[in-house]
Amino acid sequence: MTGAPTTGQGPAPRGPAIDFRQVSLTLGRTDILRDVSFAVKAGSVHALVGPNGGGKSSLIKTLLGQMPHRGRLALDWPHEPGAIGYVPQALEFDRGLPMTVNDFMAAMTQRRPAFLGLARRRAADISAALERVGMADKRKRRMGALSGGERQRVLLAQGMIPAPSLLVLDEPMSALDEAGAQVYERLLCDWRRAGVTVFWVEHDLQAVRELADHVTGLNRGVLFDGKPADVLTPQRLLELFSTRPRLAVVSDEPAEAAA
Numbered sequence: 001m002t003g004a005p006t007t008g009q010g011p012a013p014r015g016p017a018i019d020f021r022q023v024s025l026t027l028g029r030t031d032i033l034r035d036v037s038f039a040v041k042a043g044s045v046h047a048l049v050g051p052n053g054g055g056k057s058s059l060i061k062t063l064l065g066q067m068p069h070r071g072r073l074a075l076d077w078p079h080e081p082g083a084i085g086y087v088p089q090a091l092e093f094d095r096g097l098p099m100t101v102n103d104f105m106a107a108m109t110q111r112r113p114a115f116l117g118l119a120r121r122r123a124a125d126i127s128a129a130l131e132r133v134g135m136a137d138k139r140k141r142r143m144g145a146l147s148g149g150e151r152q153r154v155l156l157a158q159g160m161i162p163a164p165s166l167l168v169l170d171e172p173m174s175a176l177d178e179a180g181a182q183v184y185e186r187l188l189c190d191w192r193r194a195g196v197t198v199f200w201v202e203h204d205l206q207a208v209r210e211l212a213d214h215v216t217g218l219n220r221g222v223l224f225d226g227k228p229a230d231v232l233t234p235q236r237l238l239e240l241f242s243t244r245p246r247l248a249v250v251s252d253e254p255a256e257a258a259a
C-alpha cells in the first residue's frame with residue numbers, strides 16, 4: 001500500500017490518486033497551461049470545467065503522457081498500477097468506411113488486426129461493454145451510420161476494456177440524449193462503487209453538481225477547486241464563462257487580426 005488519500009466514503013479505491021504540481025505546458029510560443037496544481041483523490045469522481053480553449057483537453061493529454069510538460073505529475077496507485085481507460089471527445093473517421101461497431105471495438109481493444117475478427121479472449125468483454133452502454137444490438141452497424149450519441153456510447157464502451165482503474169473522460173456526455181445520459185450516470189455509479197478514479201472533463205455544470213465529488217475550474221491556470229456545491233457559485237460561473245477577459249486579450253492583437 002502507498003499513502004494514497006481515499007475519498008473517506010465507499011469502498012477502498014482501486015484507482016490512483018493524481019497529483020498535479022505546478023504543471024506548465026508551452027506549445028510553440030503559447031502558454032497553454034501555467035503552474036497548474038491540484039489533487040485528485042483515489043477512487044473519486046473528479047470533474048474539470050472551464051471555458052473553451054481553457055486547456056482541459058491539453059491537461060488530459062498531459063496526464064496521458066502525450067505532452068512535453070514541465071512540473072510534477074504523479075499517479076499514486078493503492079496497489080499495483082492498473083489499466084487506464086481513455087474516452088476522447090470525438091472520433092474523426094471517414095463516414096463511408098466499411099467499419100462496423102464490432103470492427104472498431106476489435107481495433108481498439110486487441111492487438112491482432114480487426115480483419116482477422118474478434119479474439120475469443122476479447123469477445124466476451126466487448127459484448128459485456130456494448131451491453132452496458134445499450135449498443136449490443138447495433139454491433140453489426142457501420143460506425144458511419146450511427147448517430148452522434150450512439151458513437152459516443154461506443155467510445156465509452158471501448159474505454160471499459162480492459163477494466164480500468166483510472167478513467168479519463170473528455171466530454172463524454174456532449175452528444176448523449178436523455179437515455180444516453182442515464183446510461184452514463186449508471187456507469188458513474190458502478191465506477192464509484194468499484195473504487196475507480198474518474199477524471200472527467202464536462203461542460204454541463206448541472207451534471208457536475210449532481211454527479212461529481214470534486215470539481216476544478218481551469219482557464220490556463222486553476223481558478224477554483226473544491227466540492228461542486230461549495231465552488232460552483234453563480235458569481236464564479238459568471239467569471240468563468242465571461243467573454244470579457246478574452247476580449248481584452250484580443251484587443252492586444254493588430255486591428256485586422258482582432259476584427
Ligand SMILES: Nc1ncnc2c1ncn2[C@@H]1O[C@H](COP(=O)(O)OP(=O)(O)OP(=O)(O)O)[C@@H](O)[C@H]1O
Binds near residue numbers: 030050053054055057
Ligand atoms: N498542438 C497544439 N499546438 C498549439 N496550440 C495548441 C495545440 N493543442 C491545443 N492548442 C491550444 O491550446 C489551447 C487549449 O486547448 P484545449 O483543447 O486544451 O482547450 P479545452 O479547454 O479542451 O477547449 P474545449 O472546451 O473547446 O475543448 C487552445 O488555445 C488551443 O488552440
